[in-house]
Amino acid sequence: MTDTPFDPAGDGAEMSFRGRMSYGDYLSLDAILDAQHPLSSAHDELLFIVQHQTSELWLKLALHEMEAATAALAGDRLDIAFKMLSRVARILEQLNGAWDVLRTMTPSEYSQFRDSLGQSSGFQSYQYRAIEFLAGNRNPAMLKPHAHRPALDERLRAILARPSLYDEAIRLLARRGYDVGEERADLSQQRDENEALIGAWARVYADPAGQWDLYELAEKLVDFEDYFRRWRFNHVTTVERIIGLKRGTGGTSGVAYLRKMLDVVLFPELWRVRTIL
Numbered sequence: 001m002t003d004t005p006f007d008p009a010g011d012g013a014e015m016s017f018r019g020r021m022s023y024g025d026y027l028s029l030d031a032i033l034d035a036q037h038p039l040s041s042a043h044d045e046l047l048f049i050v051q052h053q054t055s056e057l058w059l060k061l062a063l064h065e066m067e068a069a070t071a072a073l074a075g076d077r078l079d080i081a082f083k084m085l086s087r088v089a090r091i092l093e094q095l096n097g098a099w100d101v102l103r104t105m106t107p108s109e110y111s112q113f114r115d116s117l118g119q120s121s122g123f124q125s126y127q128y129r130a131i132e133f134l135a136g137n138r139n140p141a142m143l144k145p146h147a148h149r150p151a152l153d154e155r156l157r158a159i160l161a162r163p164s165l166y167d168e169a170i171r172l173l174a175r176r177g178y179d180v181g182e183e184r185a186d187l188s189q190q191r192d193e194n195e196a197l198i199g200a201w202a203r204v205y206a207d208p209a210g211q212w213d214l215y216e217l218a219e220k221l222v223d224f225e226d227y228f229r230r231w232r233f234n235h236v237t238t239v240e241r242i243i244g245l246k247r248g249t250g251g252t253s254g255v256a257y258l259r260k261m262l263d264v265v266l267f268p269e270l271w272r273v274r275t276i277l
């Protein structure tokens, strides 16, 4: 027993950061921790802001991993793409777990600051739209809320101009000799469901050992969509729990709109093929 409190300096800990990069410097914590600006005096508004900001940080990482995974597929580096797609699935799991925190907010608590949100809404989340576009869900109408921000609009359009993650998976199948049907003329538009591609995936699933990497790719994509659907479901359930059937601040019907979005399919042929296996 000693009366002197433990001093980590004795263990070699650096305690002086004048002129040296510290933890907060490296992580730009002043900028991040000074970026919460509640517009009301409601206690729960900070929860709402932190929940969205952390979600957007995870979305940023997911986008980074998905961009790299798409490039890896284009370069036939499936091993690298798998590593990244596994990480994206874990990120989505993290985002799914985060709803449990937001769910602690009741309708009465939310209504204390909802008016302060004006017409802002997650519907205008640029990174969410980028992830949808990059995955392959391409609805150019969703560009409109970003028209007033040319740099963001430009980045979203650049994603639409390039093949999606799913397009790269399909191109890979074609390089391996599978009949995948016609590639659509305009990559920026929604794909039509393609019967030839269902046949190609069917052959991959019929003999996994024959092309294990394509089989693994198919399952990674299904995993991605599975977690993505869970996110949408958690969102709509949390929304109904908190605002019921009120219209959204973004102008949509709210829960009815979000329920419709539950039916959006990212990789339709990968789901359709299951019926014939």
Ligand code: HEM
Binding pocket: 051, 052, 055, 056, 102, 110, 120, 121, 122, 123, 124, 125, 128, 235, 238, 239, 242, 243, 247, 248, 249, 250, 251, 252, 253, 254, 255, 257, 258, 261
């Ligand atoms: C109190 C919690 C929340 C409520 C009441 C809520 C409500 C809504 C509503 C009603 C919409 C439909 C668009 C509109 O008219 O506003 C929407 C869209 C959206 N929200 Fe939330 N939301 C909540 C939390 C979150 C969180 C934590 C995120 C995470 C980033 C999020 C992201 C989104 C996204 C990305 C959309 C667009 C979905 C799409 O177009 O498919 N929301 N939200």
Ligand SMILES: N[C@@H](CC(=O)c1ccccc1NC=O)C(=O)O
Binding pocket: 052, 114, 117, 120, 121, 122, 123, 243, 247, 248, 249, 250
């Ligand atoms: N659309 C929500 C408002 C909302 O949730 C929101 C508002 C500003 C920033 C992010 C939001 N989150 C998700 O839509 C509502 O209608 O209450």
